[in-house]
Amino acid sequence: SEVEHVMATQTLSLKPFKTMAVNIEGELPKGVTAKDIILAIIAKIGTGGGQGHVIEYRGEAIKKLSMDARMTICNMSIEAGARAGMIAPDEVTFEYLKGRPHAPEGEMWDKAIEYWKTLKTDDDAVFDKEVTIKAEDLEPYVTWGTNPGQGIKISGVVPDPASFNDETERTAAERAIAYMGLTPGMR
Incomplete structure (x- = not known):
């Protein structure tokens, strides 16, 4: 069994993760x-939409x-079901790290920057899944429920649970709306 393997070897065998690109253009x-960005992503792909994936966030x-x-976006990748979230290192990353405790200095800093610049996805990389969101379509988000997947644009309305096709989602929406003291259609 898997537990026996872990106990005997102190290791856990994992299948390679799938890749997902989320482009915010x-x-x-x-x-x-x-x-708001990550809540919009979760609203689009769902709380299980990233399951089995590592998500790379990209775009202007x-x-x-x-x-x-x-860090906020990458940290919340787990809320979309992903195993991890990442953004390729760039000048923003390097400036953030410069002079911090444990950061390399002098010649080692220069070598680190040179290496870190290689840690980006190839331009012709193919992802298992790609999602693109137009940044100008985003608004501040609020959650009407009890999990990040129950989010709407601030200009939106609390959904009617009857509009959910999936019975589990419908029941979760009913419970969340009741718990939050809201009513469907509320702004």
């Missing part, structure tokens, strides 16, 4: 944050984010 509207909007914003 264009300029973010004023007031849209990293949390991602490149313009601060390290804190990038």
Whole structure:
């Protein structure tokens, strides 16, 4: 059994993860944050949409984010079911690391930068799944329920659980709306 293998070898055998590219193209509207980006992604792909995948976040909007914003997005990859989230290292990354405790210095810093620049996806890479979102279509997001998959644009309305085709999702929506003290159609 798997447990026996882990106990005997102190290792866990995993299948290679699938890859997913999430492209956020264009300029973010004023007031849209990293949390809004990741909630929009989760709303689009679902809380299980990244299951078995490592997600790479890409696009102009991602490149313009601060390290804190990038960490917010990558940290919440698990909320989409992904095993990990990443953003290729770039000048924002290097500037963030420069001078921090345990960061290389001098010649070692230069060598590290040279190496880190190689840690990006090839231009012709093929992903198992790709999702593209236009940044200008994003708005601040709020959750009407109890998990990040139950999010809507701030201009949206609380959904009617009857509109969910999946019985499990419908029941979860009913419970979440009741727990939150909301009603379907509420703004």
